[in-house]
Amino acid sequence: MSYPALWYMPTFSFQGPWHHYVLWNALAFAAAAILNSFIEWWAHHFILHGTRFGRFAYDLHHVGHHGMFRADETYHAQNDEMRSHVTFVLRDYVMFLLVTTPIWTAAELLAGRPFLVGGVLATLTGLQMFNSFHWRFHVPSDTWFQRTSFFLFLKEHHRRHHADMNSNFNVYCFPLADWVLGTLKRKPAEDAPQSRQKVDAGSTR
DSSP states (O other): OOOOOGGGSHHHHOOSOHHHHHHHHHHHHHHHHHHHHHHHHHHHHHTSSOSTTOSHHHIIIIIIIHHHOOSSGGGSOOSHHHHTTSSOOHHHHHHHHHHHHHHHHHHHHHHTSOOHHHHHHHHHHHHHHHHHHHHHHHSOOOOSGGGSHHHHHHHHHHHHHHHOTTSOOOOSSOOHHHHHHTOOOOSOGGGSGGGGSOOOTTOOO
16 A cells, blocks of 8 residues: 655645635644644643653653742742743754644645644644743733733633642643543632642652
8 A cells, every 4th residue: 555755745735726725724723723732731641740651751840840839939930940940942842743743744644635734833833832821920020911811810720730730731722621621620729738748759640
């Protein structure tokens, strides 16, 4: 059985009107943005807070990040060392693309429509939004956006995750996967017991 070469994929061989190409990729972007909520949830839950796929990301995030940032006053970075544990680095962008690009490639080959560009752009946009929002949650400044109800809702949503690491895994935009998968918690962070506990470096959560 032969498989189509990459240059026969609709992304590279599409011959219709340019606006059709843009439309298909816009639809792919929207679909990927929804799917990315679940990919973010899965990665945050099972890789950043679990050890079944290795300890590197777990030690950086569950032990390192959550060891520094709690749901109390330390939710905001207190020094430069804490600020250095907030954002993704280039390695993380590459790893997410390695995981998600095959999904958009398979969808394009199955549907015969140019989806790849929209899917990749959605992944990169989501990662950058994660970085941008996560930085502003933990290293706040007095800007008009950070005073909006939308931002304050997301900031509090994430603060509750720092109080209870089994909940609120979505970081940016609407927490769709948390809502669908039953991990959306609205309990005030200061009432959650984990806000007063040390992070257990030996946990396999």
